[in-house]
Amino acid sequence: MAKHTTEAVSTAYIPKITTKKRSQLDIFRKYWMFYVMMLPAIVLLVFNNYIPMFGIIIAFKNINYADGILGSAWSGLKNFEYLFKTSDAWIITRNTLLYNSGFIILNLIFPLAFAIMLNEIRSRFVAKLHQTIMFLPYFLSMVVISYLVFGFLSDEHGYLNTSLLPALGLEKVQWYFTQEVWPYILPLVNTWKNMGYFTVIYMAAIIGIDDEYYEAATIDGASKWKQMTRITIPLITPIITIMTLLQIGKIFNADFGLFFQVPRESGVLFPVTNVIDTYVYRTFLTVGDIGLSSAAGLLQSVVGFTLVFLSNWVVRRINKDNALF
Amino acid sequence: MEAVEKISSGSNLKNQLSKPASLGINIFFIIYSLLCIVPLVLIVMVSISDEGAVIRDGYQFIPSKFDFAAYQFLFKDATQIFRSYSISIFVTIIGTTLSLIIMALYAYPISRTDFPHAKFFTFFVFFTMLFSGGLVPWYLVYAQVLDLKDTLLALIMPLLVAAFFVLIIRTFFQTTIPAAVLESAKIDGAGELTIFVKIVLPLSLPVLATVALFQTLTYWNDWFLSLVFITKDANITVQYLMYKTMLNIQFLANNSTAAAAINAAGGTFKFPSETVRMAMVVVGIGPIIFAYPFFQKYFVKGLTVGAVKG
Amino acid sequence: MKHVKQKTSMLLLLLMTIVLVVSACSGNNSKNNAEPAKENAATNKPAAPEDATAASDLKPYKISLVYPGTPQTDEKKVEEALNKLLTEKINATIDLMPIDWGAWDDKINLMIASREEVDIIFTAQWNGHAKNVGKGAFIELGDLIDKYGQGIKESLDPAFLDGAKINGKNYGVPTNKELAAAGGIVYRKDITDELGIDMSNVKTPQDLDAVYSIVKEKKPEMTPLYTTAGTFNSHFFANYDFLGDSTIPGAILKDQDATKVAAVEQIDRYKEYLNLTRDFFKKGYINEDAATTQVSSGDAWKAGTVFSTVEPMKPGKDAEIASAAGLTGKLAQIIMTEKTVATSETAGSMLGISSTSKDPDRAMMLINLLHTDKEINNLLNFGIEGDHYTRNGEIMTATGNTANYNPGSAWMFGNQFLNYVWDTEDPDKWAKFKEFNQNAKVSPALGFVFDSEPVKAEVGAIANVIKQYQKALETGSVDVDKVLPEYEEKLKAAGVDKVVAEKQKQFDAFLASK
Incomplete structure (x- = not known):
């Protein structure tokens, strides 16, 4: 499997190599060490991130495990609907x-x-x-922090309600029912x-x-x-x-x-x-249904991606060196 | 070649803050530090409180009744705890070391503006920060393609390359390593790997130490990988061993249907009380908090060494 | 920007290549996994052991049993003891695979999605049974029960198998346990005795007002009614039958015969109980933090400041809570609703056979044994006699080693009427259970489970609306007159009418087919 994927990576390169064959070859010759250095991380990213990315299609599918992810029926944009209901x-x-x-x-x-x-x-x-x-x-962890916050804000035992507010002569506050705070x-x-x-x-x-x-x-x-x-x-x-x-x-x-x-x-x-x-x-x-969560995840990624692209473009206009790519 | 040990801008006598400003800053940090410590003290205190008192009166900084039952309860099965500790330590050390090496090796080429593919490979790693295929496909790769279920590698591999850190390291390489130094080394005929090991790494110790610290925490705090990949309790990390209980409680709190059904069906839950939960937090993060100052000592050494310039 | 475009197209190309490679791989994988299962199922069927001696004719096989629960220290020991018995009877061994509740949903999902080879999986109507059946996780059991499940058919009330069907077929074997359900309260008998309160006249939630007011006055440190959700509007108390998942709107009343599905907010009983709960809350009978606390009623009982809780009822519920909370002998219970039988009980705890099982026949034989073989059943549920418990007749006593094997999962496996009884429990527990199962009102919807697929988007949106309002309303924490209309309006906007209509449609079709 590992072999296949590295091959896949290099085949993906072919178009670029053929267009600017000469210079690309030179680059490889000059920087071959860089590719060796990057190889471990590339392999890891491919397995840990890029291969699982085929799961993005789940957002457009009506998943049935017995049929497999690829075999499940397409559902168009139906999985996105609930987000806008x-x-x-x-x-x-x-x-x-x-x-x-x-x-x-x-x-x-x-x-x-x-x-x-x-x-x-x-x-x-x-x-x-x-x-x-x-x-x-x-x-x-956030769970523990939620216990701590509750320790401070709880209606019955929270510090604010049992100690601090009475000491200041103030009324108890139902913190978990008070939107403003x-x-x-x-x-x-x-x-x-x-x-x-x-x-x-x-x-x-x-x-x-x-x-x-x-x-x-x-x-x-x-x-x-x-x-x-x-x-x-x-x-x-x-x-x-x-x-x-x-x-x-x-x-x-x-x-x-x-x-x-x-x-x-x-x-x-x-x-x-x-x-x-x-x-x-x-x-x-x-x-x-994992289709629904996939759909939301994809939407989040696309928005994030777009925003980074725009901000990166702005940064690039100001100072090229500071841009991400 | 005169080595100047740089500690902080304040070390330069002429460039020190005025006394009142300095005092102000000190007082400010003392207050802030208290804000950070107090909740941890509270956790420790609850963990050694009497269980009934906690439910009746809520959390107290000074327990009305001390009780170490929570720890007795936890350490009834001490062998499991120590086994999980050793797994956590192993995974943390190996994971952090490997990931630091792998990420630095990747970050260096993409930090070089003369490397024509730098932008592409920057994008290649950045892209993984934004898009993910979700839990199921990711799991399928590890469980079926790589067949790593129930192995320690499954606890290490998924966290080895974090796009965020790779990009941070890259940026540090770009800003802290003068291009002139690289140029002169190249003129001397040094190969890229030699330059990286002999020049770039020593100059980048501050960021490497920082990322090492973060990765140590990532590995130590991880419980999700144990949850997903390990089927036999003997091989789970201490964080998951401790966090499991919280997850069980969360499950019932969030699934009222399930909770009612289990209750009706006659399932009884013997959940540890809040005191035990807090004791679990202490057991889970205790060692790393105690180890942290030692870490830091070396980090600071690394930081000062890193600033040595020729 | 031109730069970047090129980069993106390169990346896309690369991605597509990867996807192709992987899809080829995963395609192979699923084929590899699926085929042996089918083959085996086919080849094994003829080798049916109609008589006990046939055990030796069977190839040795290891049956994996996946269920939610905390892994036990002495699991290995018990497995070995079970293996001895199982090898003799069906030439099989067992692999217990308990999964913590907190990890259960994630793990079982991944297990099903990755088509992991396991044999028996715990499943229940409230735990996504219908969904998983829809996804092809379980095999249909009709033939297998006929062939190897004679013991199940003999011991199990037919209402169970009927009530656990999906589209007329069984995908899980229900546990033989209490069939009827009712709601009521458990309260501190020692307190009422002390205060001289006569509980014999308390029949409805309304009657509790007088009781609580005395408790509140005489024992100000006590919470008269402790709750974390639901209270009197819990489906088990108000007898709502949600026709499947109780988080999806649309219910009928179990204790009546009408088959009109309505959102509970439209049912008079719901408003009545809401107002009552609100009244109790305002009078200070209910714990103030009911809507946000995560201290379970079990923990609250332990602290000794709780006077009563609303509970799903069965004989001995009081003793069960009392022994868990260290209040043995101090609690009593009152049943306040009519006994009913609905799908939530009949399909509330089942064992299904995974579609990835290599030997479904043997899995069914094991399930059959759990329903009929007293020794195996008790061994799995309570561990080894003389080690994890000592026994006198039907009564068990805990030993020093009990904690090392006490999974508390008896309600998941086979036949509860075979279980021994702890010495802290009522020795007549099972006789009382059998009596309790008699004469219960059968819900018109018994055996029907709603399929939410056609209205997935609406259900998804409604889930958030419900979480926003339901708990605060049902614990009495907010003003009913103000919040209920707002709640109803938001439900409407999220499409509750469409969901209810769909439920009605499916339910009518079910009724017509009966």
Whole structure:
């Protein structure tokens, strides 16, 4: 099987080779080592990602396992219908896009600021300690986080209702029935969980900056703020760009755990917590048809793909080197 | 060749923050760190609370009654736990090492702007981030084409190449390695592999250390691969061993029909209480949290070494 | 952009090549897998062991049994003991393949999709039985039951096999257990005794108001009615027959004869119970976090602060809950609804034979043994006598080793009336069960299961609407007058009428064919 596929990969190349035969051969001769280096990853990607991609056709099929995936009957766009059946279609699209746009911004600004500030802490030990601790929430699964959030917000035993609000002389709040607060709670939880993760990436980028820039800046008497806006940020722009582009690709895919576990399936909150992934999951629980989830997945991919393409095009216009492809 | 050890921009005495600003930053981080630690402390506290008290009063930072029954319950079957630990450790170490090597090997060529196919292969890996065929076809490949069911390889292989990390590494290669260095090496007659191993890798330790850390976590935290590919409990990772129970609880919470039917049919569920669930969290992530500072020590070493320039 | 276009077309080409290669591969695979099964089924059929001595004529065969449940420490030991008995009787051995509930749906789906070779799979109407039959996962059992399932036919009430049919055919053998269903409450008898409350007059949910108000007043730390969903509008309590999956709208009343399908929101009983539950909630009888808590009623019982819960009833439900919660002797139950028999019970627990089984005959022989052979049945359900339990007549006592094999899956395998009884249970349990099974009202829809395929899109959209409103409404957490109309409107928009009409159409066709 492995052999077949590598052959398949090389046959796919033929058209290009024949059109520009000479130069392509030269390229191969010059960079043969690169192909050898990339081979393990290519093989893995083919098996782990590209071969299973034939499953995309499931989105257009009425699956019957006895007939196999290829043998099942075609169903046209029928599997997509349920996504647009109700007014929920608008709500889940809006929620998914708004939350994810918010997350992209939050996951950029805060971790970047944290990384820059951490870098200014004089004691290495302290900086390391903070960085380690900030990473802790990332270890927790969303299910556990949902327990913790419930520990704070529960009607009967939650801290806010049993301790904090009474202490402030305020009325109890039924948090899981109060829509208005969730557009803040969810980004808060998300940022809290992922802060350490993104900070580490930006830390690595900042550490890679040549010290000479800062030395020169000090000699010129540049303030810290100037150093940040003129040296640090411009120099790590490529990494900021790539992180943003990659997240834009996933803008139609919501973090299932966050939106499903944390609000505890409280129906009253659906207008502000229902996203594409949770909507699809609930349908799947009742209908149990992989065609329906496949259809949603394909739609998410196509939208993500289109958006990345557009943003990449914009990036390319501004600075060719920062573009993804 | 003068080696300057770079630690942070703050290490340059002339370029330090003013005292009040520095103090402010320190206070800020102390508060934020507390926000991150407190919930973990809560988890530990619940895990050593009395079960009845937790249901009656909810979570308490200082349990009204201490009780280590949850851990006694878990470690009744200590051999299974330790077996799963060893599987997790094995998978994590081998997986992280292999994936780092494979991803770096792929990221380097696509980081080279002079390589004409760089854009295509960037796209080739990026595409996998967006489109997927779904669980069933993916499973068919591993179970039928590759026949890896019930093997440790099935716990390692699917996570070896992550498009996200490959692209991050690529970007770091592009930004941190001066083209001039590569040029001069080439003029000296070094082959591509030599350049990669002798020049690129040493200069890229910060990003490699970061990705290694992330991959360690990915492997350690993974439970889904065990769920899908391993049929005999003896060979599951510790995360899945601990997470299984949560999944069972979730199943019943989300399938009211099933729950009612099972209840009516006479199925009894002996679910561990919340204290045991929290103890499971502690057992599942404990070792890696304790190992993390050690990791970090080496990472920081790597980071400083990485900044050595000639 | 030109650049990129070229890249994309290259990628597409590459993808297509891969797809071709793979489809060739997977095509082969499915053929390879499917053919031996057919062959075997054909060749094995003539070798029927009509008498016991024929066991030696059979080739040795390992039967795999896939069921949901937690893997047990002593599984190997029990398998060996079972193998000894099975080799003697049908020259087979057994491979127990328990799968945790949390992984069950995923794994069974993948197992079926990848056409993995297994023999017996647990299945149930509420666990996608009809869907999996539609997907070709199970074989039709009529002939096999006639041939090797004589014991099943003799011991099992015919209502079970009739009630578990899909399009007139059986794809699963139901477990022989309670046939009737009813709803009611389980409550703390020690508390009512202490407070001097007379429970003998409590017959309906409305009667509970007075009781709860006393409990609330005298025992303020207790939750009079603990619930996490459904309450009095649970289908088992309100006697709704959803004609299949209870998450798909459209029901008839099991305790009546009318065959008009309606969305439950249109049924008077639904509104009545909603208002009652809301009233109870407002009076503080119901736990405040009912709609969001994940503390199961079992756990809540353990904490000792629960006065009562709504439960599906059968004899000894109180004792069952009591022993699990450490409240033995303190609970009692009241049945509040008419006893009914519907598909949800008859097809609520079955063993099906996978269409990938290499020897369906032998699988059926095993199922037959589980229905007739006391020794094998109890061995599978409770482990080895003298090791996992000690026995005195029909009564079992737990030992130090019980925890190492106690799957708690007796309701899935064969004939529950063969089970021994734990010393914590009512010794007359099975006699009471048999009595309970008598004289139950049979639902007009017994044996009918709705096929949601034609209205898949509507059902998919409705699933979200239901999740949004149902739990909050049925636990009394929200205002009925305000939320119910909103709920109904959204259901309408999502196409509930179409689903109900389709249900009615299929149901009418079923009735006509009967």
